[in-house]
Amino acid sequence: MFSYAQWVPWVSSFLGAVTGFCLYVYIKNRFIFGLPESPAKIVISLLTLLLLSGGLAIAGYLDGLAAWLIMIFGICIIGEALRIVRVRNLKIEDEESENRAGERAKWITTTELQVLRYRLPVAADWSRPLRIVHTSDWHFSPKLPHSYWQRVVETLAQAEADLLFLTGDFVTHARDARFISEYLSRELARLGTFAVLGNHDYWEQPDEIRSHLTSAGVTLLTNTSVLLDPLPGTPLLICGCDDPWGSESWQPPRAPYQCIKLCLSHTPDNIYRLSGWGADAVFSGHFHAGHVRFPFLGALLIPSAYGRRFVHGHFRVNQTHLYVSAGIGSVVPSQRILCPPDIMIIDLVPAHLTDDNIRVGEGIGREPVGDHR
Ligand SMILES: [Fe+2]
Known part of the structure; x- marks a missing residue:
């Protein structure tokens, strides 16, 4: 002894x-x-x-x-x-999720697609809510079955988005860029699909990826912005921030006095700068929610200057809401462990409609979802 x-x-x-x-x-x-x-x-x-x-x-x-x-x-x-x-202090636990059973039952969750729903009151005088569907990190590859990609696209179509946001990392290898046109050419949002590139896109062949996105009808917002009038009333400014990748750095766009300011940024690490600019909501991915999560410990390895602070979900930084998606695809290791892919559905609800009698989607022919404020 x-x-x-x-x-x-x-x-x-x-x-x-x-x-x-x-x-x-x-x-x-x-x-x-x-x-x-x-x-x-x-x-x-x-x-x-x-x-x-x-x-x-x-x-x-x-x-x-x-x-x-x-x-x-x-x-x-x-x-x-x-x-x-x-x-x-930063995290807001308000998502309403579908398909959580798969996450609980399985360790390997590579294709256990989750749909997370959020409801965000906004200072807009629209007559109805505006639906944003957000996905990230597709990492298109033949390693995942065709049936899975089809299921993801079908789920997007059924979400009946007003706007679809794609926040980068479409491929891991440029040779798979053809999948972008194959799966994303379908019209998936009433008012359009907007995207930024991710680090993997920049590390491969960004011009080729851009050309596939453009031919699929996706509007790229590389350090630029668009002003939309999606519904009568308050306009919407959507900008893209590709920092720290790309040849030019993001500059704050000029915004009308009264508008809703949204920003797509592959990495959530830009959140403090975007919050300083006055973004109402920022949509990101990049972390894959950790890709591999450990029981009790959660995700350990996250490529971020803030470590594991913004790993996944809904956060609030000052007045800015941040939505960090777990993404769709897979990289290394090729399997996601206890870390399912997800699609985020965020309903921007005009503040004057946020009484208990109003349900998101009502009046526009959509399946209502429950209140969960
Ligand atoms: Fe990624």
């Missing part, structure tokens, strides 16, 4: 490995993910993991370093606690 004195180095070594892993997650999310895809990125990532986790495990085993490791581990725990508090 080990004596107490013999246990100490091993416990300390384990603590070192865990601490090293926490530091690795921090560095990977904030810095390594931002590097362009290349073999060097994989090497850097593995070396960082090995040096931090392995190095601190060895350090923990050595005499006299346990106290230092406990201190570093304590800082990690305090950091995590602060993160949880901050996310609680």
Whole structure:
């Protein structure tokens, strides 16, 4: 049997490995993910993991370093606690979801498409709500079956959108760009489909992807904006922000005195700048909701300067609402674990219609959804 004195180095070594892993997650999310895809990125990532986790495990085993490791581990725990508090302040748990049964029953959720519904009161004098359908990160690829892509498009068609927003990463490899025209050429929104590109699109062949989107009838908003008058009354300004990718950086567009300002941004990391501009709502993807989630821990690896702050769902930053989609497709690993793809349906409800007698979709021939404010 080990004596107490013999246990100490091993416990300390384990603590070192865990601490090293926490530091690795921090560095990977904030810095390594931002590097362009290349073999060097994989090497850097593995070396960082090995040096931090392995190095601190060895350090923990050595005499006299346990106290230092406990201190570093304590800082990690305090950091995590602060993160949880901050996310609680920003996150709004208001979605009404369909198909959650699949998420609960299965670990592998690659094609377990979820539909998440939201209802957002807006200061507009429209006579009815305006329906936005938002999807992201299609990552078109023949690895997922044709029946799945068809089901996604059919679900979009049934959502009866006024506006369809697609927030980037249409492909992982340029050779699959043909799928864009194949699946997205159908008219899926009454007032049009708008899109921005994602990092994978920029890392592949953005011009080819742009040309497939344009031929599918999608309006690209690369650091530009459009002013629409979708319903009599308040106009709608929709802009796209491609930062930090692309050759030019986003500049705040001029907006009429009174309008609803919406913005598409592949990464949620632009939220503070867009909120400062006065966006009413921002639509993003990029994180795949983590792609792989762990029981109790949730998603760990998120390519964001804010770590796991905006991983998925509905947030409010100052006066701006942020909707972060889990996306549709799959990358590496090719399976989503405990992390289903989703489509977000957001009804912008004029504030003067938000009494209990009004149901979203009423009066425009749509299936009403329940109130869940
Ligand atoms: Fe993506």
